[in-house]
Amino acid sequence: MKIEEHLNQIMHGLDEKKLIDTNLLSDGVHTFGExxxxxxxxxxxxxxxxxxISWKSKFHDDGSMFEGYFIVGIDTPKGQATYHYGLCY
Numbered sequence: 392m393k394i395e396e397h398l399n400q401i402m403h404g405l406d407e408k409k410l411i412d413t414n415l416l417s418d419g420v421h422t423f424g425e426x427x428x429x430x431x432x433x434x435x436x437x438x439x440x441x442x443x444i445s446w447k448s449k450f451h452d453d454g455s456m457f458e459g460y461f462i463v464g465i466d467t468p469k470g471q472a473t474y475h476y477g478l479c480y
Contacts, residue, residue: 431480438465 405411414424421429438445447463450456457475464473 430474431476434463434474435480438463441465 402411402413402416406413414422414427416423438447444467445463445465447461449461451462456462459478460475461478461480462473462475464471
């Protein structure tokens with residue numbers, strides 16, 4: 392197992408047990424929470440500019456979804472780009 396995979400497993404376990412908040416982890420400049428927030432806002436601008444090829448849904452194609460989330464996507468000539476976002480967005 393690669394060290395990155397091992398560290399991710401450790402962080403995921405600590406986050407599940409509420410011992411850390413992974414949104415507060417930082418690269419020294421930005422937290423993961425800040426970066427995800429920036430991505431959500433930037434992707435919303437793209438989707439609003441290209442609303443004819445963009446979409447959002449509270450469900451995946453198979454009817455499943457992560458609790459408290461929805462999915463946003465844009466269909467491009469090179470394929471789909473999608474992200475999951477918290478319902479707060």
